[in-house]
Amino acid sequence: MPIKFPFKKDKKQPRTEPLGLEENHIPKHVAIIMDGNGRWAKNRGMPRIAGHKEGMGVVKRIVRYASDVGVKVLTLYAFSTENWKRPKNEVDFLMKLPVDFLSTYLPELIERNVQVRTIGDFDVLPAHTQKAVKEAMEKTKDNDGLILNFALNYGSRFEMVHAVKQIASRVQEGEVDISDIDESMFSQELYTSELIEPDLLIRTSGEQRLSNFLLWQLAYAEFWFTEVYWPDFDESHFEKALYDFQNRKRRFGGV
Ligand code: IPE
Ligand code: IPE
Ligand code: MG
Numbered sequence: 001m002p003i004k005f006p007f008k009k010d011k012k013q014p015r016t017e018p019l020g021l022e023e024n025h026i027p028k029h030v031a032i033i034m035d036g037n038g039r040w041a042k043n044r045g046m047p048r049i050a051g052h053k054e055g056m057g058v059v060k061r062i063v064r065y066a067s068d069v070g071v072k073v074l075t076l077y078a079f080s081t082e083n084w085k086r087p088k089n090e091v092d093f094l095m096k097l098p099v100d101f102l103s104t105y106l107p108e109l110i111e112r113n114v115q116v117r118t119i120g121d122f123d124v125l126p127a128h129t130q131k132a133v134k135e136a137m138e139k140t141k142d143n144d145g146l147i148l149n150f151a152l153n154y155g156s157r158f159e160m161v162h163a164v165k166q167i168a169s170r171v172q173e174g175e176v177d178i179s180d181i182d183e184s185m186f187s188q189e190l191y192t193s194e195l196i197e198p199d200l201l202i203r204t205s206g207e208q209r210l211s212n213f214l215l216w217q218l219a220y221a222e223f224w225f226t227e228v229y230w231p232d233f234d235e236s237h238f239e240k241a242l243y244d245f246q247n248r249k250r251r252f253g254g255v
Contacts, residue, residue: 019243021069027199027245029073030066031221033213034059036205036229049093054231056101060108065235067112067146069242073195074148077213081121081155095125098150099132106136113145119191120154149195156215163189192217200245202238204230222248 037051044050059076066074079094086094102109109116116136123130133152166189170176176185187193198214198221206227210218224241226233 019239021239021242022246023070025246026070026242027222028071029075029196029198030071030200030202030241031075031077031198031214031218032062033077033201033203033207033211034230034233035203035207035211037231039205040229040231048090051229051231052090052093052097056097058231058233059101060105061235062233062238063109063114063146063148064112065238067114071146073198074146075119075151075195075198075214076149077151077154077211079120079152079154080212081153081158082212095129098129098152102132102136106139109136109140109148110143113143114140115143115145115147116140117147117149118152119149119159120152121158122152125153147195151213154191155212156210157212159190160216187216190216197221200224200241202226202241204228204233220250220252222250 034055037055038048039051040054041048041051063074078097083094084091116133118133118137122133125133129152133150163186167176167181167185171178171181192214197217197219201210201214201218201221202224203209204226206225208223208225222245224244226237226241228237
């Protein structure tokens, strides 16, 4: 049965006719590199942080859409371990975004049965960021709808080195034999241990790279790129990504 998703009227974009998604073939885990906020703002003569603010509104719409079409896990790259290199005012703004986002949106997430999670090195985030996110995780922990997984201070290499250290120390303690180390044990040491692997990776803004995002987990994901900057990304783009995913032939190394 094709899904007919009622698009909200959008000032910026003409309404698009639904493409007709197969409801039993929606990717279970979609990961998104939300990129292009800065360039979006620059094109309008605005400071970069204006792009981040606009991008936050897009997150809300995309979460609604993902939960409506039946995506199980939506992982959003919000801040990388490399993003600390940015000017202090921008980093401060990005660290306040979860507070703003959740102060207005948490009730809707609860109502929609969404479960909030994070991946990344959480403990070094500013206290106010941690507090807001922890509250959201606590209040949604029993929800069994869409898992909204924010990659916050996330870096794939850091994650993998951490996993190696964990396993090495278990070997040292004599708990684990080197010959027992396998892919599954390694996966269990990653932040994503409780999640299924992403089926689909979306990156906006025309860049075609991973920027240290889920290097292990994306081994067999389908990649989908668009030139559109994140603040201009909407339901119709998301629908097109899902539609293209449904028309890809995944082989996983077979024939
Ligand atoms: C993505 O937009 C948001 C974050 C990385 C936090 P950018 O801020 O990277 O925007 P561009 O790529 O500079 O346009
Ligand atoms: C990746 O975007 C990180 C996030 C979207 C949070 P960047 O804008 O930081 O990546 P590069 O610098 O273009 O590779
Ligand atoms: Mg960028």
